[in-house]
Amino acid sequence: MTTKLGGPARRALPVTEPAPSEPRPQQKNTGLAGQFAKVLLLGLSVAIAIWAAFPLIAEEHWIGLAVLVAATAALLYIYLSPRHIPAKYLFPGTLFLVIFQLFPVLYTASTAFTNFGDGHRGSKEDAIVAIQTSSVTRVPGSTEYALSIATEGDPATGPIVFLITDPATKAVSIGDAGGLTPAGAVTVTSSGKVTAAEGYTVLNAGQASVRSQEITDFTVPTAGGAIRSAGLSRAYEGKAGRAYDAATDSITDTTSGKTWKADESLGSFVAADGERLVQGWKVGVGLDNFTRVLTNDSISGPFLKTLIWNFAFAIGSTGFTFILGLFIALALHSAKVRGRNFYRILLVLPYAMPAFAMLLVWRDMFNTDFGLINNLFGTDVDWFGGTASARIAVILVQLWLGYPYMFLVSTGALQAIPGELLDATKVDGAGVWQSFKSVTLPLLMIPLTPLLISSFAFNFNNFNAIWLTTEGAPFPADNTTNGATDLLITYTYRLAFGGSGAQYGFAAAISIFIFLIVAVVSTISFRRTRQLEEVYS
Amino acid sequence: MTRWIKQVGWRHLVGLLGLGFALGPLLFVFSAAINPQGTLSSSTLIPTGASAENFVKLFRDTNFAYWFLNSVMIAGVAAAASVFLSALAAYAFSRRRFKGRRIGLMSLLLIQMFPQFLAVVAIFLMFSTITDLWPAFGFNTWWGMILLYLGGALGVNTWLMKGFYDTIPKELDESAVVDGASHPQIFFKILLPLVAPILAVTGLLAFIGTINEFLIANVFLTDSESKTLAVGLYGLVAGERDTNFGVFCAGTLLTAIPTVGVFMYLQRYIVEGLSAGAVKG
Structure with a gap:
């Protein structure tokens, strides 16, 4: 859950007013x-x-x-x-x-200390099984079995098992990911089709065809290879094209004779020419992911650029919303202005609106062909196509979403400054600007600094602001993982869940960097705030 | 007259410009929602026609009613419960002195700074097991979502509330102790009513934050009927940006009703509580 509000406001709250109503404490006994x-x-x-x-x-x-x-x-x-x-x-x-x-x-x-990700999810044994079963091919002339699909649970979601009937003996076996086991009481038709099996629900043709993708991917490992389906009613036993040899700890292709040797530090099978098999396993890689961010040029370059823009975005979003919110609050902070409540209620509306929906609306308002902004101004700008315009656009959206909040808290803070103080500066002959600069602003900053810091921390990791608008675009031609408006957090998200293969380990390493940056910035700023308070209170 | 402009007039001008900026996009959403054609390209700032077509489509072609109910229930229960949990913890941090108090407070802030969504993988694995064991608390359920959101109950809000408790004089508790009140009585009958404004504000922010939460909900809620507004509405414009825009805007307007409603209802507390929680000096 994220909130924009926050930060310790503890010191800024002097104990002044007595509580408005003091309920009389009751007599002894917890009641x-x-x-x-x-x-x-x-x-x-x-x-x-x-x-x-x-x-x-x-x-x-x-x-x-x-x-x-x-x-x-x-x-x-x-x-x-x-x-x-x-x-x-x-x-x-x-x-x-x-x-x-x-x-x-x-x-x-x-x-973050492992290579966990696509191709490196499970154990080495899992990887070997996956390599062998995926290399299964049908040998010409191999036996064809009659196949029935069944499940132990719900026909739509339960785990699939194969009921395999031997054409010669009519013996039925149950095949699952663990291998073949003889079946219990079954009813078999003359064609070998199983219509009922004890403990299982046999799927009818309609139910099976809905899950045909799962059935195609399903394999039952056997000694020499695996049994796979050919359509929904036939199955064959194929031979594995690649085999694992425990003695040399390597995978050998039976047709080409090429071998891939297991490399425990990479979690992959590697051939002599450097080729790696897609299926690997999860191993610890120590600090590799961290050093990769810092030393690999194709990563550290974009990373640094993203980091700088990330700071600019967080400071820009917080700073502009604060300036605009404070300015409007100052303008409306006068007893002479009528209808202040009217202004306040309406100004707060963008803050009360659901942000996710409004981000999507803004995205479409910036649409090149149909968007409101181009329509309204008669322009034809591809807003999310250029680096500068995309960055201005996302900050403008943040300004709209965020300034009502700053307006609210500034108004509150302004009301808390005693009027006599400002009157006194007037008597002393200070101008409007001078009295604002030397009296109002310092007094405002005491309560507002913690809020500004937490607003900064929130915007630093403001995933929705980018993901729901530009999705990080525009991307440079040579790098599709890191766009101009990407924040570290959206960049990380793309690494972890993006299309080009998940790299959780690497993504986790970057998120530790993000964590350190935000933690350091926040800690330093909170320290400084405390000094501020001591100076002014 | 010039005097009026210099003293008051410009203030109204700033106010009106601010209003224009605030309300412009909202007007656009409204116009698009009642736009009979319902496409993005035909939507204008000022309405060109009025029809309820988009609203009819929203209820007829999508599970909007479910999404709405899910969002309000999940966000409502999660916000109320997390405010309560936070209020309890803030009391201990403000009024009690115990070992690990400072470390506890600091770590609350630090945990929040870790980019949460990456934990989605871990949370997903965890809830896969939970779905197997207790389907009532698993994927696509209210309770699963609520429990997960309660994980974030202690955090910045706890700090805010602690700050507010700190402003309430300790003598109040002490005199209650002398009168024989136990600590739950002090908490429930004396402190809690006094911090009502800050409870309202944090509750409201938690509510808005939960309704807006998209990332985790998107992974968790895959059945169309169990989606929340954020996930459901996103799905509307994810593929068909142009054609569904009117329906999407109609949904946005209806989504705004609970948040704006709660906002207006708590208005009195918000100005009081937000500025009091922030300043009062």
């Missing part, structure tokens, strides 16, 4: 209602935990069960013991934080 609510909530939590435990036991998920039991025990201990009062308040939020944020983030960060 029956409180006790009742506590017992009810604890009971409910335990009931949910017990409910959650059954599937874990059924699936023999012992680690999951241990975590569940530990969490429940911690919950009961914290709330039943009279001690550890802070923990009672921190536990619920922290539980969610650890499960749904900390754990995924740490897991992701750990992939």
